[in-house]
Amino acid sequence: MAAFLATRPASAQMSDPRYPVCMRTYGVQVGDRMDCVFMSLDQCQASALGLPATCLLNPYFAPRSVRPHRVER
Template sequence: MIDVLLLLEVLVVKLMVAVLALALTVMSASVKAQMYDPRYPVCMHVYGLQTGERMDCDFTTIAQCQASASARGATCDINPYFVRTPNVVRAPRPWRR
């Protein structure tokens, strides 16, 4: 009976290690796939055989991106990972004499 419990414990530990290794692999792959810069709202998707396919997220407006993309095989897209910073409104200062 003790041998069966020991075998079961070893199998559970091996399964936990395998699940942890799989989770770490999946998480590291998604980090590498992040191509968008969250600081800019517009990205240019550049297509090319020599330079490869890439995302350039350095634009604040669609017009700015389109002007840069007009001479090459590229499209402008809205950045799905853009993080808008909230506008801080200050309370008016009290009038002093």
Template sequence: MRPKLYALAALGVCFAGPAAAQAYDPNYPVCMQVYGGTLTPEYIDCSFTSLPQCQASASGRPATCTVNPFYAGPKPAPRSRVHPRRHHAD
């Protein structure tokens, strides 16, 4: 029974495609998808801070600009560690 399970697992690994890494950079709100010869993206460039900026780069190319679904939002400002002074009555 176990050799059949191992053979089935090995077969599944052989036919599985390569794993794709996340192509979206969570630090930027806009991504440009550049298309190759087919309708699937050739690559995704998430280095734009606005749609007009992305559209200017995509102009004249087989590319589209989209909102980054993984954008984490602006980073919060660091909290100040300065504590208010208390005045003591003498």
């Protein structure tokens, strides 16, 4: 029973697959979270300036596939 109580519940995916860069914040004042809302590392780093945070590539990023144009005959 103690082992059951000591386990943490599974967490949902925190990364938005539409954005290639995430900012991980941590600490008592800002909380511990992952915000995947950035299109570039530079954009993320500018937002993270002065925060206990780090920017990283989104491991769940799924770029939209570009469909080739069909040639009309």
